[in-house]
Amino acid sequence: MRNTRTPLLTVLATVMASAPFSAWPEAAYPEQVYWGDTHLHTSNSFDVYLFGTPNSTPDTAYRYAKGLPVINPTTGTRWQMSRPLDFLVVADHAELLGSVYRLFNGDESLRQTKTGKAMLELAPDRSEEQLQEIYDAFNYAASNQENKLGASGKDLYDDLHGGDKRTTAWHDYIETAERHNEPGKFTALIGFEWSSNTNGGNLHRVVFQAEGGDVAKQYIPYSYLESDDPEDLWKWLETTSDKTGATFVAMPHNSNISIGQMFPMQRVNGEPVDADYARARMKWEPVLEVTQIKGDSEAHPALSPNDEFADFETYDFALTPDGARPEPTKADYVRNGLMRGLELEQKLGVNPYKYGMGGSTDSHTGISAVQETNFAGKGQHDSTPERRTHKTGIGSSMGWDMAAAGYVGVWAKANTREELTAAFKRKEVYGTSGPRITLRFFGGYGLEGSPVDNGKLSEVGYAKGVPMGADLAPAEGGTAPSFLVAAMKDPQSGNLDRIQIIKGFLDEQGVAQERIYDVAVSDDREIDETGRCKTPVGNTVDLETGRYTNTIGEAQLTATWTDPDFDPDVRAFYYVRVLEIPTPRYSLLDSLALGIDWKETNRPATIQERAYSSPIWYSPES
């Protein structure tokens, strides 16, 4: 059919619209946003199993992501997504990968070990309480503290992890991924999670690769049992990539519970962050998870007091057994990390924290179910509304402290492992708290007054500017940059309240500052001379029924915006935050189902879902 199209039709198509939709990657630039979850756990993760979910498989995870009905592994009931995802990374913990599952399913080589035997003794009935005891014992053992298994960190390593203990599980998983990968239709990226917990701080990274199983089978996932220092992970990625040809992407997440360690001034070895550290980090970690079930890491109200939207899905329950809730620091939140990156770049010549924004679930239920109306929970302990009144066993959090979030949108030329990975590498991705908001963001010079209609926005954006995730060089004469931004609502979610551009920049003392600009707001509200709109969009949520209407807000918002406070000599970044109108949080829906007051959930009844673009960076050096 494509070959029989007459030249006239082709010409017409070219003239009439810039970029028609096509199932084949013909366009010169990415025309489609692909939706996925880069961070899903199954029973191959020791904690999923030990939270009491023994039957979650990668196969179920892929089928759910493809939009097929599955049996929810935590509840045994039928679950289905309202529409499929385009890709999925099943990223089980590399530590003890598959070993707990295989131990309890009779793997002889594991049952014969000291730790294996102790686990079988501690959990003879495999009840939820017994498995939780093993989970706690693991946490203590990993830091060589006394525990009910009588195991040291080395015992865990020797008995359940080292040698070829994980090979079978890894290879089984790879084969399932290969079976589900359908280029152009659904992409199964092969990956795992390196779960470093230095001093109780979450320094986890999800690692995935562009290539297929033949490459992945040449290595065994790197874990914190090998080293908890991210610099060692980057070295491993370097040598493994050289050896196997793998193209890796590592994604940090949950900086919010890193206890001051995700965007540090000091390396794990105590030395100050230097240029080599910055280069290694940025080589392997182009994008992070800004939002996910264990909370939103974009900004904290105490660190950004002028941001009335910063207190969103705030989550500060550290993964320490003592249930600590540490104070936020500038090393814990992404906006502050990006700002610190500018300060360090000024000194080192390289920015160690030049991150693009992704979002993912980190679900431990085995399914990527994070819509407010279809939230399967973080894991077994908060899998039903009834159970969310209790502690989850994850830090000191309760069920309703979990956020129903998030997904990552990827601007790629095609839905394949190669094209998606390439988009992560160039940071042309953005994170959302769940809804599939379409978001375009371009920066350049002389973009003012550009058309933002239909496909023309991206045509102009790519031709005259750079997309999200890219760098902006200075213009002659120090002209201020302008930005094209457009956001379209998720057709199955709330209307849009506003588009904001958040700027980070260095002041005269070289200290990073932040500034928020509202650049497009709904319902004819005013943006004042300081660039802000302080009038809230309103709230249509009926707390008695959990319903809302799209009578406020707008389906699409667009803007061209020029930085009014631009200084050509100062390095800066700009990223977009899009807010939806308030819609019911899942905890409100739970409270209605349970017949309790929503205030008992200790969480707000309504939230403003959102999307975060990867930043565009301006540097005075060309």
Add this chain to the structure above:
Amino acid sequence: MMKTVLKEPLLYFLILAGGLFLFFERGDGGVADEALKPEQIVVTQGQVDALILRFEKVWQRHPTAREIQGLIDSHIREEVYYREALAMGLDQDDGLIRRRLGQKLQFLSEDMMVVEDPGDQVLKAYLDAKASEYRAPTRLSFEHLYLSPDLRGAAVESDAVALLEKLREHKVSAELSGDSLMVPQQFREASESEVERVLGPAFAQSLLDLPVGRWEGPVRSGYGLHLVRISGRVEGSVPELGAVRDLVLRDWELAQRQEANERLFRQMRSRYEVRVEAQEAAAGDDTMQSAANLAPGRI
């Protein structure tokens, strides 16, 4: 009774499985000593070799003589415990053991299945029988104009009707009409699911019923109203075997395995008379595929 049993493949399975069991457990490929008394424990050379092999796999070196003695001792210890525990019936109510034994039986039956490429004729028949799963979707080429309820308010419906009339009478250019939306105006050979992921399921469904060639509508999406002109339609069709042979072969093999497992279970099951005495449930169709094995569909 005995005669009917002999005719069943089940018996052959059990005989063969029994043989495998002896082969693996004894490790010497020999036949079990018929006269072995219950209180006798014989550790064969084959078993010791297997113990050493397992040790080498874990520790990456050959065990010392003392370690070999230790392996044999703990093997004997395990054997004694095992036999005593069996004699006391400790295996009876253990869910883990029950499940593990069931698994081993399934693995055996799957391992014994040698699935070979059955040739084009069988695969073609399988493809025909499951044609709907392999059918390529209908693809539509179309353009659409968007009318925004945010911009037009209550007039959006009447605006749409008026614009439709003008378009049909060629009084306006389609390119200059309609409101802005971050969705391509033109779609080329897009399947229902591809339209669905951009404009939602209701919109994609309505499109399939529209005639080709002229402006139609308004059609509703999650964003508002649309006028649509379909310029081309490629009907979905079942592909030739050659185009999907690998896929069909993979699915056929999976189906063969599932069927064989199911057949084996039904045969074993038929040898029991089952009576469920609980009030809550009658003896339902326990041969039904379990929920965890829902066949993977294709979309």
